[in-house]
Amino acid sequence: MTPFRVVDFLEAAERLQAQGRDIVRLEAGQPAFPTPAALVEATRTALAEERTRYTPALGIxxxxxxxxxxxxxxxxxxxxxxxxxxxxxxxxxxxxxxxLLIDPGDGVLLSDPGYPCNANFVRRAGGEPQWIPVGAEQRYQVTAAALAAHWRPNTIGAWLASPANPTGELIAAPALRDLVEEIGRRGASLVMDEIYHGLVYDEPEVSVLEMTADAFVVNSFSKYFGMTGWRLGWLVMPEAAARDINVLAQNFYISPPSIAQHAALAAFRPEVIAELEARRAELRRRRDFLVPALRELGFTIPHTPAGAFYVYAGIEGLAEDCEAFCWDMLERAGVAFTPGTDFGAHLARSKVRFSYTEPLDRLELAVERLRRALAAG
Ligand SMILES: Cc1ncc(COP(=O)(O)O)c(C=O)c1O
Structure with missing residues (x-):
């Protein structure tokens, strides 16, 4: 298992804050919006109604x-x-x-950079992560051609994400269709992480489920719904997998958290969706401020990220090593962001990830502080 370095930064930022330093926190993957009132109310109701027991393994x-x-x-x-x-x-x-999908020795294709925990889920099952390096020229996404080029005799499928962490980039519909075909042709499995769905700003949002019922789709109440601490997500699976997933879920989790499930029923109410859509517009404003401001400071961002709340930026012109740079900017500028090495190896030393999870005035402060720290050398 590899450590999730962002947690080290989170802890360091918290230590500095405890010492009285003001730190602009752009390192974590959770926006600081308050929980929508309807969800708080639904949680209170769930408690008052004693919805505190196990639920069915696959949820209510x-x-x-x-x-x-x-x-x-x-x-x-x-x-x-x-x-x-x-x-x-x-x-x-x-x-x-x-x-469910991985036997010891099986290979699973993953994008580099990508969500760092995926490789550990693969290893946990005895599988072998097989990396596909992706760069700015493919908007940091895996193509069908890259999939074919990296396929090995033990490969059983691919785990991909759109929009992706750490790049915020999408797989556009035609490219997604090609990937589905390539996987289908090989009789392999496709896991699509759509956890940042709902947070797409200026391009159509396509679910792989529009193209196939054979893919496994992962999603969550953590990001669009802003419910990270409720610990609630979901999986859409092919019908044939439902029984096995049920057996695994019964054994390993018994049930997802009951109060969170009852609260989540309120998440789809029109007034909650209206509030979440207003947040999406706010996140877009933040992105549209931060990307040009970082470019002006000398960070390289070839394409404006289409979704999520991340900017994956190059520091080629600013520093040699992302980890030293992140620690330096945390100490000297009081701005926390994540080194690219948390998300893979491909060109990672020259990359960092900013999460625009803080309000605009804090982002402005971060940019100003970075400007001063970079000028001071
Ligand atoms: C791409 C991706 N997938 C999955 C997760 C896990 O989120 P959760 O367990 O809160 O749904 C994260 C969290 O940051 C993520 O970025």
Whole structure:
């Protein structure tokens, strides 16, 4: 297992804050929006009604139905709620998929850079992470051609994300279709992490489920819904996998958290969605401030990221090593962001990730502080 370095930065930033330093926190993957009032209310109600017991392993029926219905509204897909498993964050969905899909010795293709925990879910199941280096020229996404080029005799499939962490980049519909075809042709499995769905700013948002019922899709209440601490996610699976996922979930988790599930029922209410859409507009404003401001400071960002709340920026003209640079900027500028080496190896030493999870005035302060620190050398 490799450590999740962002947690080291989180802890260091917290230490400095405890010493009285003001730190602009752009290192973590959670926006600092308050929980929508309807969700707080639904949580109180769930507690008052003693919804504190185990639920079915794949989640309460009403929530599975609500999730299925959300695909009808957003993507025009009719989804049998029996194909939806509610999980303890999407992290548990990824763990279940590792257990279901991977046998010891199996290879799984992953993008480099990518979400760092994926490789550890693969290793946990005895599998071998197989990296596909992706660069700015492919908007940091895997193509069908790259998939074919990196396929090995033991490869059983690919785990991809759109929009992706740490780059915020999407797989556009035609490229996604090619990937689905390539995987289908090989009789392999495709895991698509759509956890940043809902946070796409100026391009159409496509779910792989619009193209195939064979993919495994991971999603969560953590990001768009802003419910990181509720630990609630979901998995959409092919019908044939539902029984095995149920057995695995029963054994390893018994059930997802019950109060969180009852609270999440309120997440799809129109007034909550309206609030979340206003947040999306706010995140877009932040992105549109931060990207040009960072470019002006000398960071390289060849393409404006299409979604999530991340900017993956090159520091080629500013410093040699991202880890030393991040520690230096934390100490001297009081701005916390994440070294590229947290997300892979491919050109990672010259990359950093900013999360625009703080309000605009804090982002402005961060840019000003970075400007001063960089000028001081
Ligand atoms: C791409 C991606 N997938 C999955 C997760 C796990 O999130 P959670 O378990 O909160 O749903 C994260 C968290 O940052 C992520 O960035």
């Amino acid at each position: 029926a009403r929530l599975r139905e609500a999730i299925a219905a959300s695909y009808r509204r957003r993507h025009g897909i009719e989804l049998d709620p029996g194909r939806v498993a509610v999980t303890t964050g999407s992290s548990a969905a990824l763990a279940l998929l590792g257990d």
